[in-house]
Each structure stands twice: as C-alpha cells, then as structure tokens.
Amino acid sequence: MNKHDRQKLIKKLITNNEIYRQEELVQLLLEHKVKVTQATVSRDINELQLMKLPVAGGKYRYILPHEHTSNAEQKLQEVLRDVFVLADYNDKLCVIKVLPGNGPIVSGLVEKMEYPGFFATLDDDDTIMIFMRTASEARKIYHEIIRLVS
Template identity: 40%
Template sequence: MSNGSRAGGTLMKKQERQRYIRELLKANNIDKQEDFVILLKKEGITVTQATISRDIKEMQLIKVPATDGTYSYNLPVQKQLNTEKKLTKTLKDAFISTDVQNEMCLIKVTPGSGPAIVSLIEQMNYSFVFGTLGGDGSALIICHSNKDALKLSRIINEIVIE
C-alpha cells in the first residue's frame, strides 16, 4: 500500500488524509506524531507513523508554543499569509456580491472564479466554516451558524473594500 492508510477498508488518498490532519489541527493541540496516528485511528483511518512523518514534511507543519507552555503542530504562518493575499487578489478581481441566508454565505463572482474562491477559503482554515460548494460564478460557504455566516460575509466585504 503506497500511502499506508485505509478508511473503512478502502485506500484513502493522501489529499483526503491531509484534509483530516488539517481538521485535527483545528480541533486539537497535537504535540507528537503518534497523536496524529491515534486521532486518525479514532476516525477509522489506519495510518503509520512514517506516513504521518511524510505528511508533516509535505504539509510543512511547524511546532508553535501552545498556551500551556508546550509546543504543538500547526500549519505554517507564511502559507496562511500567501493564501490570504491570493484570496484578497482573487476577490478584488472577481467579486460581485455576497448574501447570507441562515448558516450559508453565497458569494457571487465573475464566471470561472467560483472554484478558486472556494479553494482559497478552504485553505484559510476558518474554524467557523463547515463546508463549501463552488459553482462557475458562485461560492456557497456553509458555516456552523447564522452568526458565522454573517462574520464571513463581513470578512469578504472588508477584503473587497480595503
């Protein structure tokens, strides 16, 4: 098996496993590679420590100080800054409007820009975003609550106005 992981008995793609790792980083302070193995196993994903080690390198995870004085893995800050710059540029070039209904924020953009906006918002790892759907000229961002959807709408509008 090339990537060393299975979910529900089927081979899991590296991209999907790394998405799980990003989710784990948002929800947990993880200070050891073994913690990733344990947490992924709880999700039904069997993975080796060697695979996690390769993922950490590829994802360029770094250890940062936690509030309790220990160190935990995190996504690199520079990657976040680069993604934010890309999101800002893409929104400034393509933004048409934004609207909120319940926990959903709909961002209307120029044709062809929807998938890029969705991808960049996913890369931002906003904790209040539940999921995304990208169409040709729109991005539907599903948040955890109406308050979160309004927050995202404000962020998007501030980016476009600045």
C-alpha cells in the first residue's frame, strides 16, 4: 500500500475507533493487511498532524486535526465543553484555561473562527491567550467563550 492510501486508511481508523497509543494503530493497520513499523506510523501521525484529546480516566486518544469548515464553531464548542477550566479578560486580552494538553487544539480552533477584531493567539499546554485589537472585542470574545461552554 502506498503512503497516500495508508494515510487515508489511518484517517478512517482514527475517525471510527478510539485509539490511545501508536501500537494500537499499528495493530489495526496490520488487521487491514497493511504491514507497517511503529516508526512509519509515527511519521504518518506527524505528517497528518494528529492530536491527542483527553478522555475519561486520564487517557488521551488520537483525533484528526480540525479542518476549517462551516462547523468550526460546533467543533470549538464540543472541545471546550470537554476541556474548559476557566476564562477571563483584561484590556485587549482574553485568557482561557483548559485541561493539560489541550491548549494548542483550542488555540487552533479559535484562530479558525476568524472573530472580528482577532489579532493572534499564544498557547501552551493548558492556557490560551487571545489577543484582540480592542478592549471591547476582548470582552466580546470572552462572552462568546462563556456562551460556548454554557
């Protein structure tokens, strides 16, 4: 199987199964008669930009990167409802705290929303800083985040 077809299958497997470890993905591929090494799967995971999302029990499962679609708000809402801790704003900045490991996912989704007045995000493992062009826009995005998690 060529790389393109293998990666297409990986996307399908990630979508249809809860996969927690690379070894599980290797096993599923082998079950589909695709011979791979863990190193190959690791490269595929990087190239496909797969992410890990925390689930119950302290585990993390692989998910596909969120693509820019008309349902970006729905995706942001789903993720925030699972990982949101708190939010606050001050002047032109809104800060969101999330469960560890989710900062980059939430940050990427916020950027895809293309909010009016959006300037940039800065994230780490569990914190997202959203920089807006005005204080009024920072207050609006804060209330939008609260609305999404309510």
